[in-house]
């Protein structure tokens with residue numbers, strides 16, 4: 001029998017798994033990738049008696065692979081907060097799915113573990129740009145404000161590492177980042193003692209500085225749109241840049257596009273003050289998906305750009 005830990009390569013996926021493994025240590029085959037690589041369950045060759053733990057990737061994208069694993073006699077626990085589609089009933093499938101805009105997979109795992117590793121859920125919620133939810137969870141831990149700031153910085157840096165077209169764009173393969181993180185019981189030990197943290201922090205600041213130099217292509221009271229050039233740094237920063245803009249202008253929607261293969265990679269952030277509609281907008285395009293507050297399109301064809309700009313403005317007209 002084999003265990004498979006299948007998780008999104010961002011802060012939420014990594015911290016969700018870390019919480020579970022601190023409580024239930026086990027060695028497992030790790031299946032993960034860049035943030036946009038979400039069809040991960042099909043990469044696990046699960047059979048009879050095997051156990052899959054799936055974290056922070058949309059059920060809708062993985063439903064067929066989950067069903068196939070169940071038919072072969074595997075068991076599956078599924079934790080997520082993305083748009084799920086229809087979820088089948090099966091005695092060997094346990095799902096913990098909550099698509100509320102103020103939760104994330106690590107907060108769902110926090111509930112599952114009755115808060116026993118909550119400090120990592122705080123890191124993850126900051127990583128998913130759920131600042132209010134992160135601070136609410138942090139409050140129950142009675143942490144001093146500088147420590148909360150440190151958790152925020154860690155969440156942002158781990159999340160930043162996951163963006164990119166493929167793992168070649170990333171500073172660290174998410175499986176290796178999880179491996180490094182899994183040696184630390186406390187986030188402050190990782191921040192203070194792990195060289196990887198410095199690398200991510202510096203990379204984030206460099207990439208953000210370059211993005212700050214780009215002028216928006218559209219800037220209205222309700223919606224701002226940027227197009228970044230075709231470069232690895234653009235693909236790493238487009239999502240974190242969107243998060244940062246959302247925090248600076250919480251009543252505004254943001255779209256950050258990256259020129260790519262005759263089209264664009266798209267990252268959309270709904271206004272933080274009205275966190276809805278990002279998934280709805282992106283799902284109007286073939287390769288779009290995500291959650292209500294934050295969503296994306298893997299490849300928006302060049303000819304669809306005017307339609308996207310129209311739909312983006314209409315979705316967040318105020």
Ligand SMILES: [Mn+2]
Pocket residue numbers: 012013056081104105128
């Ligand atoms: Mn997430």
